[in-house]
Amino acid sequence: MRRMPALLSALIALMLASLTVGAAHVDLRDIFSDDRAMLVLLESRLPRTVAVALTGAALSVAGVLIQALVRNRFVGPDTVGTAEGAALGLLGVTILFPASPLWVRMIAASLAAMVTTWLFLGVIRRLPAREVMLIPIAGLVLSGVLGSVVTFIGWQTDLMQYVGTWLLSGEFSGVIAGRYELLWVAAGAAGLAWFAADRFAILGLGEQVATGLGLSTASVMRLGLAVVSVVTAMVVTTVGMIPFVGLVVPNLVSRVMGDNLRASLPVVALSGAVLVLACDLVGRLVIYPYEVPAGMILGILGAALFLWLLHRRPAHG
Amino acid sequence: MIQISNLGHKIGGTQILHDISTSFPKGKLTALIGPNGAGKSTLLRLVGRLEPLQQGAITVAGHDVARTPTADLARVMAILGQQTAVASRLRLCELVAFGRWPHHQGRPRPEDRTKVAQAIDAFALSKLKNRFLDEVSGGQAQRAHIAMAFAQDTEWLLLDEPLNNLDMAHARALMARLRDLVDRQGRSVGLVVHEINYAAAWADHVIAMKDGRIMAEGTPDDVLTEAVLSDLYDAPISVGRHKDRPLVLHHA
Amino acid sequence: MDRRATLMLAVLALLLAGLSALWMFQGLGAGNRGFILSLRATKLAALVTVAVAIGVATVLFQTVAANRVLTPSIMGFDALYVLMQTLMIVLLGNAGFAGLSAGPKFGIDVGVMTALAVVLFGTLLAKGARDIPRMILTGVILGVLFRSVSQFLGRVLDPNEFAVVQAVSFASFNRVDAALLPVAGVLTAVAVMAAIRLSPQLDVLALGRESAVSLGLRYRALVMGTLALVAMLVSVSTALVGPVAFFGLIVAGLAHGAMQNARHAGLIPAAGLIAAILLVGGQWLFERILGQAATLSVVVEFAGGLFFLYLLLKGRIR
Known part of the structure; x- marks a missing residue:
């Protein structure tokens, strides 16, 4: 495998770059002599860099899973209502139990994300089977409908400010030590998926083959649903939804190395980390010292890549 | 042996199978034949637990298909559906x-x-x-x-119209391979075929179905006769012989 | 037009007149009548203009696309308008464009938008005729792309300003730009008149490309002309209230249901009237009775989205 070293070096290079870029000047060479530089590095730069990489990796893996669950390439955790579900859960907890601790909020967000994703799975089961493209359309509309519910509740309860940070383009400028660690949970959930990689690959082969091979599809579906929901919920709460990562990265990796997930999941995770790191860096540099949210950059790049995927190879659903 | 008893099946209110009882003998190559819509594929898919049982019972080599965990069944039988x-x-x-x-x-x-x-x-x-x-x-x-x-x-291999998309040479090679599995390794095979002459040339046991019922079953010589086939397909069909096996001709 | 259709239009017109009167005079206090009345009249005019623009644009677009589940917004028309607006400021801001008064500026915006939309969506519809779901998905994602680029440009122009993001993301029937209203009203009226003039040809267009061509219609010219009208109408509604994705879907569905007749001469006025009834009635209900003026657009979008999913599940995509 020559891809892994290449991706790893790209990741390291981008992480180093990410550590040096920012409004405050930090020279990596004299962090040990300069207390202030060390502080900026440990409290702000490093957490941000790690957060970006974890987000990219976890969202990409979640994208692979949702695509295997749905057996459709043109969906991602941000286009099937999962993110809106997480926001709905967070809103619910914030309104009903404002004093609840963080872990309660996380569980509520994950559960609500699970419910809305499950709703999406229920909707697409009723769609005509041959119409591959209806699945992503249904997902986008469902997220729109759920999003309007979230907006409505947000307005009614004066929580629009929160809703904005969850669902509008995610960004990492607010990340400091102590405010991103939940992303490790997301990464852990995504890592869990790797152990079941074969099962997800078989699930992607279709109901018939999966049954023939004696796979209990229902339990694999549940696992996939749980991982996708937990990853999305953590990302939504910590940094806000980053669009298109979970959709585009799995497609690009699949084009190159196929869908043998045991081999490809690590590559997917690395590529996702590299992509989001690169976008975050661009966002930090383009109007330096101000920032453009990474989610905005990905909105442009991701949409363009999606259009390319949609039209490049016809009918490879 | 695959034992099928009192099997009924409905899809959307239409009765696809009517109270079927039959068996696929062990160590033989069994072919399911019959016109379109006879219920052959449904029968095979029920055996391979690709569809849930509605009525009746199926056992494969002593395992009750409805109760045995699907992972265990996967080590007893392999099934290949049409949708590939x-x-x-x-x-x-x-x-x-x-x-x-x-x-x-x-x-x-x-x-x-x-x-x-x-x-x-x-x-x-x-x-x-x-x-x-x-x-x-x-x-x-x-x-x-x-x-x-x-x-x-696996001990059992079930194939739903495996000859689709295959040219004559590959179809023949597949049938020879299946014959070899049965004869030399003692495996058992069940398959749905549309082209009757593949059944005539290679099968040990033939089950003829029509309208969700079994019309005839037995050796190729018993089932592939002019009387049975003409009735089965509602068309005059003549049967000749080639290398001591039946040869089914549609230009009667 | 047959008697039933005429009667239906008359009923709808009466209903709208009644609602308008209710809007104008309900709860009118003794003091400062003139001021309140003029305020209400402005808002009524804005609501009706927006409603007619959205309703008629959707009916026209569905005819061109030969599809009953699409609206111009689903396909990214309004996002294109916002992008074009942002681009005009970026490219021409220094050349005094930003300093133009609202009317002429809006006129230029609409002109550019119409040209862009005809080229872009003309190509897309021509290419997508064979694979409609793929075409829809392309339109939706194009919309996302346009929105993202607008947000990005807005951020680059002014890093502390979130107004563009807000304007791209939410519709509001409350913050209507009164200065645009005269131009917007005239444009809408012109576009609707043109559409009604074209309606016999649109009836033929609705039969599909092959029939239309074999019946001797100048197919391509008509498609382009209709798309231009759609672009004008969408520019009007987007400039006045922001993006409204699914409202037109409900309106077009109701218009087809009310008329029971595919003749555009009836369909177009019906769509305009129904849209105006829904918006004026809805705004009255939310603003005066429920006291929550801001939420009408959200509720409309929610209902429209559900209706779209319903159509999808019923297999009406083709």
Whole structure:
């Protein structure tokens, strides 16, 4: 495998770059002599860099899973209502139990994300089977409908400010030590998926083959649903939804190395980390010292890549 | 033996199978024949638990299909349905390798690799094994799916119209391979075929179905007669003989 | 037009007149009548203009696309308008464009938008005729792309300003730009008149490309002309209230249901009237009775989205 070293070096290079870029000047060479530089590095730069990489990796893996669950390439955790579900859960907890601790909020967000994703799975089961493209359309509309519910509740309860940070383009400028660690949970959930990689690959082969091979599809579906929901919920709460990562990265990796997930999941995770790191860096540099949210950059790049995927190879659903 | 008793099945209010009782003998090659809509595929899919049982009972080599865990059944029988279009981008060898999954659950042993290599060899896929499924022809993909079922290496092998998409040479090779499984390794095979002469030439046991009922069953010589077939297909059909086996002709 | 259709239009017109009167005079206090009345009249005019623009644009677009589940917004028309607006400021801001008064500026915006939309969506519809779901998905994602680029440009122009993001993301029937209203009203009226003039040809267009061509219609010219009208109408509604994705879907569905007749001469006025009834009635209900003026657009979008999913599940995509 020559891809892994290449991706790893790209990741390291981008992480180093990410550590040096920012409004405050930090020279990596004299962090040990300069207390202030060390502080900026440990409290702000490093957490941000790690957060970006974890987000990219976890969202990409979640994208692979949702695509295997749905057996459709043109969906991602941000286009099937999962993110809106997480926001709905967070809103619910914030309104009903404002004093609840963080872990309660996380569980509520994950559960609500699970419910809305499950709703999406229920909707697409009723769609005509041959119409591959209806699945992503249904997902986008469902997220729109759920999003309007979230907006409505947000307005009614004066929580629009929160809703904005969850669902509008995610960004990492607010990340400091102590405010991103939940992303490790997301990464852990995504890592869990790797152990079941074969099962997800078989699930992607279709109901018939999966049954023939004696796979209990229902339990694999549940696992996939749980991982996708937990990853999305953590990302939504910590940094806000980053669009298109979970959709585009799995497609690009699949084009190159196929869908043998045991081999490809690590590559997917690395590529996702590299992509989001690169976008975050661009966002930090383009109007330096101000920032453009990474989610905005990905909105442009991701949409363009999606259009390319949609039209490049016809009918490879 | 596959034992089927009092099997009924409805799809959307239409009765597809009417109270069927029959058996697929062990150590034989059994062919299901009959006109379109006779219920052959439904019967095979019920045996292979691709559809849930509604009424009646099926046992495969003593395992009750309704109660045995699906993972255990996967080590007793392999089934290949008709729908072989796969959205995943897999190499042929990766697809075939998944046939061993019921045996190792994700941790392949050397013997699993051997079996996969044998299956790839047996279906003449060696040259294609590193190609992606969406880069080969329909017949080649079909052979890869059959090779996967073959690699599953089970006592029973069930195939729903495996000859679809195959040219004459590959169809013949497949039938010869199945014959070899039965004769030399003592396996049992059940398959749905449309072209009756494949059943005439290669099967040990024939089950003829029409309108969800069994019209006749027995050896090819018993079932493939002018009387049975003309009735089965509602068309005059004549039967000749070739190399001591029936030869079914439609230009009567 | 047959008697039933005429009668239906008359009923709808009466209903709208009644609602308008209710809007104008309900709860009118003794003091400062003139001021309140003029305020209400402005808002009524804005609501009706927006409603007619959205309703008629959707009916026209569905005819061109030969599809009953699409709206111009689903396909990214309004996002294109916002992008074009942002681009005009970026490219021409220094050349005094930003300093133009609202009317002429809006006129230029609409002109550019119409040209862009005809080229872009003309190509897309021509290419997508065979694979409608793929075409829809392309339109939706194009919309996302346009929105993202607008947000990005807005951020680059002014890093502390979130107004563009807000304007791209939410519709509001409350913050209508009164200065645009005269131009917007005239444009809408012109576009609707043109559409009604074209309606016999649109009836033929609705039969599909092959029939239309074989019946001797100048197919391509008509498609382009209709798309230009759609672009004008969408520019009007987007400039006045922001993006409204699914409202038109409900309106077009109701218009087809009310008329039971595919003749555009009836369909177009019906769509305009129904849209105006829904918006004026809805705004009255939310603003005066429920006291929550801001939420009408959200509720409309929610209902429209559900209706779209319903159509999808019923297999009405083709």
